[in-house]
Amino acid sequence: MNSQTSANTSMARRARMLDVIRQQGFVSIPELRDSLEVSESTIRRDLESLEESGEARRTHGGVFYTGSVTTVRQFQRGNPSDGAWDKKRAIALEAAKLVNDHDTVLLDGGSTTYELAKQLVGRPLQIVTNSLPVANLFSASDSVDLVILGGAIHNRTGVTHGPFTDQMLETINVQKAFLSVAGVNEKGFYNSNLLLVETERCMMRSADRTIIVADSTKFGRSSLARMLEWNQVDTLVVDEDLSTLWRDRIDELDTNLILAPLNNSQDTHSNSIS
Amino acid sequence: MNSQTSANTSMARRARMLDVIRQQGFVSIPELRDSLEVSESTIRRDLESLEESGEARRTHGGVFYTGSVTTVRQFQRGNPSDGAWDKKRAIALEAAKLVNDHDTVLLDGGSTTYELAKQLVGRPLQIVTNSLPVANLFSASDSVDLVILGGAIHNRTGVTHGPFTDQMLETINVQKAFLSVAGVNEKGFYNSNLLLVETERCMMRSADRTIIVADSTKFGRSSLARMLEWNQVDTLVVDEDLSTLWRDRIDELDTNLILAPLNNSQDTHSNSIS
DNA sequence: CTTATTTTGATCGTTTTTGATCGTAATTCG
DNA sequence: CGAATTACGATCAAAAACGATCAAAATAAG
Structure with a gap:
């Protein structure tokens, strides 16, 4: 009931980003920029990290969702069972x-x-x-x-x-x-x-x-x-x-x-x- | 917005802080400062101790609640209702x-x-x-x-x-x-x-x-x-x-x-x- | 009442993150 | 097949956040 997007940190942003990607299957970078209201540079950087963790896959023109099964929020610490x-x-x-x-x-x-x-x-x-x-x-x-x-x-x-x-x-x-x-x-x-x-x-x-x-x-x-x-x-x-x-x-x-x-x-x- | 009557000890403050964090899933430091009406330095110090005890997890820009089994907080899952x-x-x-x-x-x-x-x-x-x-x-x-x-x-x-x-x-x-x-x-x-x-x-x-x-x-x-x-x-x-x-x-x-x-x-x- | 200890708030330099620009690579269109 | 357009990555400066330090206020003890 307070400000709608108060959580303005990289992590929260990436979570929302992943939500959009998951919902649409494929999204272009301008779409993400409009949707999240940050610069394209930031989008690219986030995507880079998102791809690294295997949750999305970049291509020319946008991103695909490849949704890992691990919905659990994980920090940079490695999972032991990997x-x-x-x-x-x-x-x-x-x-x-x-x-x-x-x-x-x-x-x-x-x-x-x-x-x-x-x-x-x-x-x-x-x-x-x-x-x-x-x-x-x-x-x-x-x-x-x-x-x-x-x-x-x-x-x-x-x-x-x-x-x-x-x-x-x-x-x-x-x-x-x-x-x-x-x-x-x-x-x-x-x-x-x-x-x-x-x-x-x-x-x-x-x-x-x-x-x-x-x-x-x-x-x-x-x-x-x-x-x-x-x-x-x-x-x-x-x-x-x-x-x-x-x-x-x-x-x-x-x-x-x-x-x-x-x-x-x-x-x-x-x-x-x- | 509430009465911070006599319970102005650090312990009480941290309890309220944890309450806010738990409720929102994620909070930024400025938000906590406004909500608890103490300086950011104090917030940081409290957070430090809170993280040490494992009840919260700090990141750049704010804190996540990790207290119990993290109810994976969905940000906005809302389908625009047609x-x-x-x-x-x-x-x-x-x-x-x-x-x-x-x-x-x-x-x-x-x-x-x-x-x-x-x-x-x-x-x-x-x-x-x-x-x-x-x-x-x-x-x-x-x-x-x-x-x-x-x-x-x-x-x-x-x-x-x-x-x-x-x-x-x-x-x-x-x-x-x-x-x-x-x-x-x-x-x-x-x-x-x-x-x-x-x-x-x-x-x-x-x-x-x-x-x-x-x-x-x-x-x-x-x-x-x-x-x-x-x-x-x-x-x-x-x-x-x-x-x-x-x-x-x-x-x-x-x-x-x-x-x-x-x-x-x-x-x-x-x-x-x- | 004075002094010592703890807690709080403010300041400052450093690190991280962000947004803009620019040259390059890829894609599209003629 | 070549030109125009679009997308991409790298670089850099500004902004935000952080940790550390220090002085002031509150609390406790002598």
Whole structure:
């Protein structure tokens, strides 16, 4: 009941900014300037920090919302439980380099592919996905042609699967398919659900290149259903914590291995994605 | 503005300060100075101690309350209340009554059908939809079997359409389909996009009953593409602001008309946020 | 009543944040 | 393919906020 925008600090401003971005999906900088009544310079600076924390993604002409799941207000102190998250993000950065503009890309569900999707927002691409969260990321974007694979939703994960999905995949061809896994061992790649695995097999058949994204903790683990054999996979993107044992093993196969560097330094200004 | 009678000790002041901080979530130092009528230096000192005890968190420009489990303070979440929004909600309430438990229901995109979807969350149903926002509503629900119609995403609206969608609809049968429209005139029902209209025709063919939800402002308006004729529609749900002219016209057809009462009571608190 | 200790308020130099300007890069349009 | 327009990042000066220091007022003790 007092002044409406009394909270005139950078933090409060960024919170409001993020609110606007979330609501609209995409906002231009002049719009934000009018809406928040600060200079464009300030907007740019805030956006820089907002992008760094992964909550938004800048492009020429504005910002996309990529909303991290962490709605919790966090100060500059690092979250202790981010070990695995750093790996996923590093993998996503490397995997994003494998994608060229105007590619047709298939994205599976899963947290790592979701991170990859966040990196791809704003680029001119054709995206095919069976993941509801991934689809939400791109749905506001003009630069992306988005195709959703229909089918029944798997409740926990928010991905479609089943005969509808598989049938639709048969008539689709993509250049690169990015798949996630629950486990990797010497026999192949695993996931936890039989129907999902069947859908992922269809994905592989629809793709010219199959790329697996998996953090190093997945290695040596198996799961219920075997999805793919080693020789069916073209490229594998893993964080550099992968043991030398596995590196050597993969060397002997004709699967490409890409190791994603884990940037532990707080060098945040050098990462530019073109 | 209150009496700061004899309780002018530092402890009492800090207690009041914390009260203000808790209430507002965030306060600037000048605000606290005005509110407590002491100098800024004193405020700073108090804040220092308050931060040390972990009850508040200072930042440049002010203080955040961190006292207990931070009720994540939303700044302004207010949706600018539309007049039309009340109508959509009234229509949604009536339309929800047409749905029985364990029905198979098809939901089109659009703001009115979205309101309907919100009313259906939690009920045991099979839901088929081409709308990304609608799918998100149900994706976390255990009681719903959710099927998404695949296909290309129409950017602005977040619904799938096109040949994939149509093809998938051919193999699907639902009991009731709820469709939204952009306009209604004496010739039939209109929407703005040709491909979307084609998809909606397929929806109608897949449904035993076709139900149109449209608020009264849509009547008399046409749009680019005619979707359906009057005789293809079983039931029409409209708010009670519909003119008598249109009521009489519809009376002469064999389309069921359901008028949704507009509750003018301020029952705006029942909208729940997932 | 005087003195010592604590608390408060004011001042000043330093740091952070902000807004404007300008050259460069990207995008659009002809 | 080149020109015009728009958006971007870097730089710099002004403004705001901060911490530290010191004097004045209030409180407590001798």
